[in-house]
Amino acid sequence: MSTRQNFVRLGLKPAVFVLCLLPLLQQVWWAYTGNLGANPIGELTNESGVWSLRLLLATLAITPLRRLTGWGWLISVRRMLGLYAFTYGVLHLAVYWGLNQYFDLSLIAGDLKRPYIITGYLSLLFMVPLAATSTDAMVRRLGRRWQKLHRLVYAVAILGVLHYLLLVKIDFLPPLGYGLALAALLGWRVWAWQIAPRLAPLGRRQQAG
Amino acid sequence: MYIRKSSDIKPSEITDREVYRQRRRFLGLAGASAAGIAAAAALPGLLSASRKAHAQARLAVAYQSPFNTKEALTPYKDVTTYNNFYEFGVGKSDPAELAASLKPHPWTVTIDGACARPGSYHLEDFIKPHALGDYVYRHRCVEAWSMVVPWVGFPLAEVIKRAGPTGAAKYVQFTTLLDPRMFPGQRLPVLDWPYTEGLRMDEAMHPLTLLAVGLYGEVLPNQNGAPLRLVVPWKYGFKSIKSIVRISFVERQPITTWMRAVPSRYGFYSNVNPDVDRVPWSQRYERRIGDLLKRKTLMFNGYGAQVAPLYAGMNLNTYY
Ligand code: HEM
Numbered sequence: 001m002s003t004r005q006n007f008v009r010l011g012l013k014p015a016v017f018v019l020c021l022l023p024l025l026q027q028v029w030w031a032y033t034g035n036l037g038a039n040p041i042g043e044l045t046n047e048s049g050v051w052s053l054r055l056l057l058a059t060l061a062i063t064p065l066r067r068l069t070g071w072g073w074l075i076s077v078r079r080m081l082g083l084y085a086f087t088y089g090v091l092h093l094a095v096y097w098g099l100n101q102y103f104d105l106s107l108i109a110g111d112l113k114r115p116y117i118i119t120g121y122l123s124l125l126f127m128v129p130l131a132a133t134s135t136d137a138m139v140r141r142l143g144r145r146w147q148k149l150h151r152l153v154y155a156v157a158i159l160g161v162l163h164y165l166l167l168v169k170i171d172f173l174p175p176l177g178y179g180l181a182l183a184a185l186l187g188w189r190v191w192a193w194q195i196a197p198r199l200a201p202l203g204r205r206q207q208a209g
Numbered sequence: 210m211y212i213r214k215s216s217d218i219k220p221s222e223i224t225d226r227e228v229y230r231q232r233r234r235f236l237g238l239a240g241a242s243a244a245g246i247a248a249a250a251a252l253p254g255l256l257s258a259s260r261k262a263h264a265q266a267r268l269a270v271a272y273q274s275p276f277n278t279k280e281a282l283t284p285y286k287d288v289t290t291y292n293n294f295y296e297f298g299v300g301k302s303d304p305a306e307l308a309a310s311l312k313p314h315p316w317t318v319t320i321d322g323a324c325a326r327p328g329s330y331h332l333e334d335f336i337k338p339h340a341l342g343d344y345v346y347r348h349r350c351v352e353a354w355s356m357v358v359p360w361v362g363f364p365l366a367e368v369i370k371r372a373g374p375t376g377a378a379k380y381v382q383f384t385t386l387l388d389p390r391m392f393p394g395q396r397l398p399v400l401d402w403p404y405t406e407g408l409r410m411d412e413a414m415h416p417l418t419l420l421a422v423g424l425y426g427e428v429l430p431n432q433n434g435a436p437l438r439l440v441v442p443w444k445y446g447f448k449s450i451k452s453i454v455r456i457s458f459v460e461r462q463p464i465t466t467w468m469r470a471v472p473s474r475y476g477f478y479s480n481v482n483p484d485v486d487r488v489p490w491s492q493r494y495e496r497r498i499g500d501l502l503k504r505k506t507l508m509f510n511g512y513g514a515q516v517a518p519l520y521a522g523m524n525l526n527t528y529y
Contacts, residue, residue, distance in 0.1 A: 037302065038291030038498045039354055102502065107494075116489050167489050169352065170470055171299040171399060 008076045016077045020084040023051045024091070041099045048092035049120075053160045053178055055085035060157060060185045067192065079134050082153070086131045089124045116166035123159035126152050157182050265427035268361050270343050276417055276515070277345040283356035285425050287498050292432050293350065294451055295399055296385065296392035303394070308431035311391045311452065316436050322382075322458035325373030332436050336422060338371065339363035343426070344419055346442035348449075349481045349510045351488060353503075355495045360440050361423030366414045368456065374410070378458035381413040382406070383439055386454045400466050406439065406450035407463035407477065411519055417442055417512060420453075443512040445479045476529040480520070481510035485529050 027047055030036045036043045059081040066074045101107040111117045130150055133139070139146050161182055164175035294304040297311075316332040341361050349355045369381070387403035389395040395402045412418060419440040422429055429435040434451025441448050447467055467475035474487045483493045483506040494503040509516050520528070 038287035039301070039496065041496065041501070042354070099501075100503075110493075111491065114489060114491075169488070170295075173399075 004073065008073055012073065012077060013080065016080055020055065020080065023047065024088070041095070044095045045092065045100060048088050048095055049164075052085050052088035052092055053157075053164065055081050055088060056153070056157050056160055057178065057181055057185065059085055060153065060182070064185060064188045064192070083131060083134060086124075086127045089127055093120075093124055116163050119159045119163040119166060123156050123163055126156045126159070130156070154186060157185075265423075265430055267427055268341055268423045270361055270426055271340040272342045274342050274344040276512075277343065278347060278357060278511075279345075280347070280357045281499075282345070282359055282425075283498050288356060288358055288424060289430050289432060291498060293352075293446065294394075294432055294434065296394045296402075296404065296452070297432070298394045299399060304432035305430075307393060308435075310393060311431040311435065313429075313431060313436035313452070317454065318437060319455045320368070320372045320457075321455065323375045323378040323460065324458045325375065326371065335368075335437075336363075339367055341422065344421070344440070346417075346419075346440060347510050347512075348440075348442065348446055349495060349506065351445040351447060351475075351479070351492075353490055353492060353495045353506075354498055355506075355510075356498050359425055360419060360421040361426060362419040362421035362440065364416055365418045365420050365439070366416065368420060369410075369414060372456075372458070374458045377460045379410055380459050380462055381408050381410065382455075382457040382459050382463040383408075383450045383453050384455035384457070385450055385452050392452075401469050404450060404466045405463060406448055406465050407459075408441065408448075409462075409519075412441070412516075415516065415519065417515055443481060443509040443516045445481060447475075448479050478520075478525070478528050480516075480525065480529075481506060482508060482525055482529070484508075485526060487529055 027036070027044060031040060031044070059078055062074050062078040062081070066072060097103055097108060101111070112121075130152060133142060133146060133149060142149065161175060161179045164178060165172065168175055290305040291301050292304040293301065294308075297304040297307040314332070317329050318332060318335045319327075319329045321327045341363060344360045344362060346358060346360060347355060348358050365381075383406045385404040386392070387395065392402075408418065419442075421434075421438050421440045422436060424430075424433060429438065434449075434453075437453045438451040439449045439453065448465075462477055465475075465477060467479070468477060476487075481492075486492060492506055495506045496503045507513070
């Protein structure tokens, strides 16, 4: 095995796996020791949601980072980041259903009219096919269609930011911050894939002329 | 005349306050002695917690309010560490962490507007004419959590009578101190500073409406709105303005800070109302801090027997 494969398999992946687990472990430890503050359930709800969004943005940052730095190995942790974003999203939903609504269907249904709840559900819902098709076998089986399908992640992230924007009381700064980060990540793609390729031939022509 | 609706409270929730206080005192002693035995470095958390619990000066409380609820008190630690006080930042723990920058002494309170006896008072002189009482009230935040807080204070009505409002005084407006050196949060344009609030004259005169100078028998900690704050228990918490420097009698309904910030969500009245749904989240249920399960939110926060007549004939969907 090459040193690079060793680095990825024995160093990078386990490290990222543990790092992504830390927020969860911290919450569990704080819950166990009674350190979640006066409103522990609110804290669990918000932390799981915010980590889902952060990991989603981290997933979306891989491709631009890889292009900008030339670090090809970054791609080897993208799937893990995406699956963690999904995991935290599922935990977030579990906390909401169980500890906020006590699995009371009338409460859960009653909340479905709220824009922030709808965007939350849609965001997580769109993550389901992405998680389900994340295995190597699925990537191979779907081929080009896999790439097309996984563009859904843009909708997932936009809905996640929207969900956050729609639920805050007045302090729009944090959701706007995440929104700005997302805009930069998506903007880079528009630039790198749509605009730059069209400018490139132009540049060449000018050089030739 | 004003009779508390005791049916609002489940007997299982009733905890004798004196028992609670003794328990606290015991915990404080236990904490202190444990800290004495163990090396201070080994138990920094316990040490600081036991010190913080009763760091404020005690107040001379002369009477118990007839409105006191017998529900279990929210622990002092939660009342003083889980706060919305955007003058210190928008995080719930910001006020407790940053409140040392507020200097509640010396403090001047100004009474002005449509009244016979306007004036500016040193806080001590402002409070002196009033006997202090214990007022144990439910406190309901618009974010759908609630507490039971033993305030120390006196009815706002006493101050109003002293000032002698004229016929033009239809509303009372309150203003928080504007001073970004004391309130670091005022450097950010989160809200339109200074924070202002308002009450209709009959709401302000209501015997439930309180000017508080303390809680748990002690001087108000900075993060809870020292040195002088309003408490209006049947309205959402943001109506109970903190660190007041000005009380003005006005003819027109004032525009409050939250009305200005998000007019579609926050109205002048902001009475606790499980049926009016204007914020993104539901108001039907609330989490009492310390409870696992949520409870149903009561109309007027359970003070309907006392305050519903104030709003007779008003459509509370329109006047939210
Ligand atoms: C599956 C459906 C979802 C539901 C029902 C849901 C519900 C909620 C609720 C009830 C809150 C707390 C609001 C409050 O404090 O009043 C919340 C907060 C939040 N959720 Fe979700 N959510 C969902 C999905 C998601 C997803 C997929 C993401 C991320 C992409 C997300 C990110 C967030 C964030 C960032 C917060 C705010 C955290 C904070 O204020 O610090 N949510 N959500």
